[in-house]
Structure formats: structure tokens, C-alpha cells
Amino acid sequence: MFDKTTWIRLPRNVLVGHGVLDQTVEAVSELHLQGRPLVVTSPTPREVAAERVAADFEAAGDDPAIVEIESASFESVQRVIEVAREVDAGYLVGVGGGKAIDIAKMASDDLGTGFVSVPTAASHDGIVSGRGSVPEGDTRHSVAAEPPLAVVADTEILADAPWRLTTAGCADIISNYTAVKDWRLANRLQNVEYSHYSAALAEMTAEMLVGNADSIKQGLEESAWVVVKALVSSGVAMSIAGSSRPASGAEHLFSHQLDRMVPDAALHGHQVGVGTVVAEYLHGGDWRGIKQALATIGAPTTAAELGIEDETVVAALTAAHEIRDRYTILGNGMNEDAAIEAAETTGVI
Ligand SMILES: NC(=O)C1=CN([C@@H]2O[C@H](COP(=O)(O)OP(=O)(O)OC[C@H]3O[C@@H](n4cnc5c(N)ncnc54)[C@H](O)[C@@H]3O)[C@@H](O)[C@H]2O)C=CC1
Numbered sequence: 001m002f003d004k005t006t007w008i009r010l011p012r013n014v015l016v017g018h019g020v021l022d023q024t025v026e027a028v029s030e031l032h033l034q035g036r037p038l039v040v041t042s043p044t045p046r047e048v049a050a051e052r053v054a055a056d057f058e059a060a061g062d063d064p065a066i067v068e069i070e071s072a073s074f075e076s077v078q079r080v081i082e083v084a085r086e087v088d089a090g091y092l093v094g095v096g097g098g099k100a101i102d103i104a105k106m107a108s109d110d111l112g113t114g115f116v117s118v119p120t121a122a123s124h125d126g127i128v129s130g131r132g133s134v135p136e137g138d139t140r141h142s143v144a145a146e147p148p149l150a151v152v153a154d155t156e157i158l159a160d161a162p163w164r165l166t167t168a169g170c171a172d173i174i175s176n177y178t179a180v181k182d183w184r185l186a187n188r189l190q191n192v193e194y195s196h197y198s199a200a201l202a203e204m205t206a207e208m209l210v211g212n213a214d215s216i217k218q219g220l221e222e223s224a225w226v227v228v229k230a231l232v233s234s235g236v237a238m239s240i241a242g243s244s245r246p247a248s249g250a251e252h253l254f255s256h257q258l259d260r261m262v263p264d265a266a267l268h269g270h271q272v273g274v275g276t277v278v279a280e281y282l283h284g285g286d287w288r289g290i291k292q293a294l295a296t297i298g299a300p301t302t303a304a305e306l307g308i309e310d311e312t313v314v315a316a317l318t319a320a321h322e323i324r325d326r327y328t329i330l331g332n333g334m335n336e337d338a339a340i341e342a343a344e345t346t347g348v349i
């Protein structure tokens with residue numbers, strides 16, 4: 001008997017454009033969600049967008065509540081769940097960067113409620129994905145979470161956000177190159193389940209972004225448009241795969257290890273970009289091309305540009321494979337000499 005089952009969960013409404021934040025209530029009303037919206041946000045995104053979204057729900061008679069989170073942690077998820085129960089929320093609206101959106105989608109999953117994604121920065125490809133990424137002790141979980149029913153990406157807001165957030169999003173997409181190589185390797189060596197469609201979409205998204213690298217420039221709203229569409233596409237690749245494999249390989253393990261060693265030292269996407277240069281080198285690929293694309297966009301390509309000590313980068317490379325049980329080009333780990341050699345050859349240190 002044929003026994004394969006695939007369940008691909010994608011958003012129904014994806015709004016991308018200038019001023020679309022004002023259409024959030026309309027995009028949600030189309031989904032026939034019931035009850036009060038709970039807006040999940042963090043301090044800056046609250047000022048930038050969440051208060052406006054809440055005011056629009058208020059004006060529509062939807063009686064919204066707001067909860068602010070500070071970090072991506074299971075404690076934050078738990079707090080949001082508690083607040084959602086206290087206010088009897090019908091669905092959750094995540095407004096902010098990757099952390100606020102991850103917390104909202106994980107809390108929604110637990111509560112069994114709908115989730116709407118309102119990114120205020122084009123900084124990560126979790127905008128659409130049905131995954132949450134949360135550190136815990138020595139490890140970092142990639143957990144199944146509620147994928148958004150709707151996405152509202154206002155390019156006016158995204159273009160107004162600090163430019164470094166957009167370059168981080170670009171680097172998070174460029175990392176698909178090595179993530180897919182790692183996925184293929186894991187498929188061949190470990191029989192890890194692999195999706196050609198998902199991998200092709202993830203790679204094509206990275207190629208299109210790199211092909212447009214010259215047109216991604218600070219101060220152009222068009223750039224925010226190009227980047228956020230790529231982030232949506234990358235998130236769809238994760239939804240097709242049912243895992244973060246098409247967008248997260250060795251370069252992500254390296255970034256997650258840096259988060260453990262030097263929390264908040266640099267943006268997720270920027271760390272991932274530097275990890276991509278080293279991972280591409282380890283794969284014997286065109287690491288110079290990756291480095292050039294990152295540099296053209298204005299994303300960091302060295303430890304110094306990340307603001308992280310060379311020794312910390314080397315230590316993160318040697319310990320990255322321990323983050324989780326995900327087979328990558330790192331295999332059972334790099335020793336220190338090999339990590340120094342790779343980081344020096346690529347000019348990362
Ligand atoms: N679930 C998934 O599939 C994925 C999850 N992630 C996760 O997302 C997180 C990284 O996302 P980031 O957005 O880089 O981090 P973040 O959510 O911490 O945001 C970075 C900073 O940007 C600020 N910010 C956001 N919008 C702003 C605006 N319009 N103006 C000014 N400041 C603004 C935030 O307040 C924060 O200080 C990590 O935890 C990462 O693991 C990343 C990729 C995929």
C-alpha cells in the first residue's frame with residue numbers, strides 16, 4: 001500500500017505593499033476568526049506598528065489585548081499562553097521581528113488558535129514558516145508551530161526599519177545555498193527525508209536575491225519589497241518540507257552556538273551569513289561568490305564586522321555540531337586547527 005502523506009500548511013492571505021498595515025483588520029476578517037485578537041509584540045515594534053494594529057481592531061469593535069515579550073524563550077511562550085487564557089483570546093497577531101513572531105506562532109500552536117504574522121522588519125525567514133526556533137540550555141529547538149493564516153508585510157514600515165535588519169534578512173536567505181547542500185548530504189548519508197520541490201524553491205529564492213544584489217539598496221522601498229518576497233518564498237519552502245532543513249544547515253548551527261556564547265552580539269541573519277561563507281568553503285563551493293554577494297548587500301563577512309572576537313568564532317565552529325541532532329557538513333565536529341584554517345582562508349578571522 002502507498003503510505004506517504006504530505007500536509008503543507010500555507011497562509012491564505014499574503015499582503016505585501018506600501019501601507020498594507022491599514023488592511024490588517026480586513027485581511028483578518030476574511031478568515032472568519034472568532035473572538036478577541038491578542039497582539040503579541042516587543043517594545044520597538046509596539047511603537048512602530050502594534051499600537052496602530054490594536055487601534056484598528058478597537059475601531060472595528062474587536063476588543064484587542066496586547067502582550068509584550070522581551071526574548072525568544074519558552075518562558076515567553078508560556079507567558080503569552082497565560083495572557084491569552086486570561087483575556088480569552090480568539091486568535092494571536094504577532095507584530096515584530098523574528099522573536100515576537102516565533103513566540104506568537106508557538107503560543108498559537110499550544111492554544112489551538114489562529115495566528116497572523118505582521119513583520120516589522122525584513123530580517124528573517126520565519127515570517128511565513130510553520131516553525132519556531134527557541135534556545136534552551138545547550139541546545140536550540142526547531143519546533144512545529146502554527147503557520148500564519150495571513151501575513152501583512154507593510155513595505156513602508158520595513159523600509160523605515162534600520163537597514164541592518166534588511167541586510168540580515170538577505171543573509172538569512174543566502175544561507176539557503178549551504179542549508180540545501182547540507183540537506184542533500186544528510187539525505188545521501190543518513191537517509192534524511194528530502195523534498196526536491198522545497199530544495200529547488202529555497203535555492204531559487206537565494207539565486208534570485210543574489211542576482212538582484214545590486215538593486216538592494218538602503219533607502220529604496222523597492223528593496224524591502226524584493227527582500228520580503230524572498231523571505232516569504234523561503235518560508236514557503238520550509239512549509240513544503242515540514243522542517244527548517246531548506247533554510248537551516250551548518251551555518252545556522254554556527255549562529256545558534258554564537259547565540260549561546262555571546263547572546264545578542266549580532267543579528268541572527270548576519271551571524272548566519274558569516275557561517276554560510278565558512279560552510280560553503282567546507283563544501284568546496286564558491287565561497288568567494290557568497291562573500292561577494294553579502295558584501296555587495298552590506299552584510300558582515302568577518303568576525304570583526306559581527307563585533308565578535310576571532311577566538312569566539314573559532315570556538316563556535318568547533319562546537320556548532322553539538323547544537324542539535326542535524327547532520328551537516330560539520331559531521332562530528334571540526335577540530336580547532338581545522339576551524340582556524342577555514343576561518344582564516346575565508347578571511348572570516
Ligand atoms: N521560525 C523560523 O523559521 C525562523 C526563526 N528565526 C528566529 O528569528 C529571530 C531573529 O529575528 P530578528 O528579527 O533578527 O530578531 P528580533 O526579533 O530580536 O529583532 C531584532 C531587533 O529589531 C527590532 N525591530 C524590529 N522591527 C523594527 C522596526 N521596524 N524598527 C526598529 N527596530 C525594529 C526589534 O525590536 C529587535 O530589537 C531568531 O530568534 C531566529 O532564531 C529566524 C529565521 C527563521
Ligand SMILES: O=C(CO)COP(=O)(O)O
Pocket residue numbers: 125126131132133134140141142172244247248252253
Ligand atoms: O532560522 C531558521 C531559518 O532561517 C530556522 O531556525 P532553526 O535553525 O532553529 O530551524
Ligand SMILES: [Zn+2]
Pocket residue numbers: 124125172247248252268269272
Ligand atoms: Zn535563519
